[in-house]
Amino acid sequence: MKCQEKKRYNNNLRSVNVIQVNAMQQKADEIVKTLKSKGLRVTPQRFAVYANLLAREDHPTVDQILTNLNQDAPTSSQATVYAALQALREVGLVREVLLEEGVSRYDANVGLHHHFRCKCCGAIEDIGWDTFECIDLNKLRSGLKAERYEVTVQGICDRCETKSKV
Numbered sequence: 348m349k350c351q352e353k354k355r356y357n358n359n360l361r362s363v364n365v366i367q368v369n370a371m372q373q374k375a376d377e378i379v380k381t382l383k384s385k386g387l388r389v390t391p392q393r394f395a396v397y398a399n400l401l402a403r404e405d406h407p408t409v410d411q412i413l414t415n416l417n418q419d420a421p422t423s424s425q426a427t428v429y430a431a432l433q434a435l436r437e438v439g440l441v442r443e444v445l446l447e448e449g450v451s452r453y454d455a456n457v458g459l460h461h462h463f464r465c466k467c468c469g470a471i472e473d474i475g476w477d478t479f480e481c482i483d484l485n486k487l488r489s490g491l492k493a494e495r496y497e498v499t500v501q502g503i504c505d506r507c508e509t510k511s512k513v
């Protein structure tokens with residue numbers, strides 16, 4: 348958990364009331380329902396990994412998910428997190444994002460979208476599908492049959508830009 352997130356989390360804890368507990372329960376029920384609807388057996392690992400991915404937008408690696416899950420109680424191993432990710436991936440709830448050679452990152456946003464990758468800190472964030480004008484796949488040379496595409500924009504994010512100015 349990032350520092351700011353941790354602060355937010357602690358603040359949330361402080362103001363926990365019945366409504367929030369109900370909302371959390373509702374979210375948990377929704378996750379269980381989603382897993383079941385895909386024919387997945389609900390295991391604590393699958394639940395934890397999917398809930399973790401849904402709550403973040405930073406496209407974490409296996410190790411980042413593992414660190415995050417083990418913060419409260421060290422119960423997960425890299426193998427169990429990886430197995431849970433594979434199961435979620437097979438039923439289409441999670442996708443693998445490969446923007447760096449040899450580094451698999453995971454995304455619970457399985458709808459169409461593009462990505463921005465900061466070459467400074469490696470952070471990846473989603474770009475809405477409608478951000479770019481339609482790309483004309485008919486311009487491909489004949490003989491190439493397009494199935495899908497997405498755009499990866501490389502650059503420097505505002506967090507790194509601010510840091511370099513200080």
Ligand SMILES: [Zn+2]
Nearest residue numbers: 465468504507
């Ligand atoms: Zn950055």
Ligand SMILES: [Zn+2]
Nearest residue numbers: 454456472473
């Ligand atoms: Zn994404």
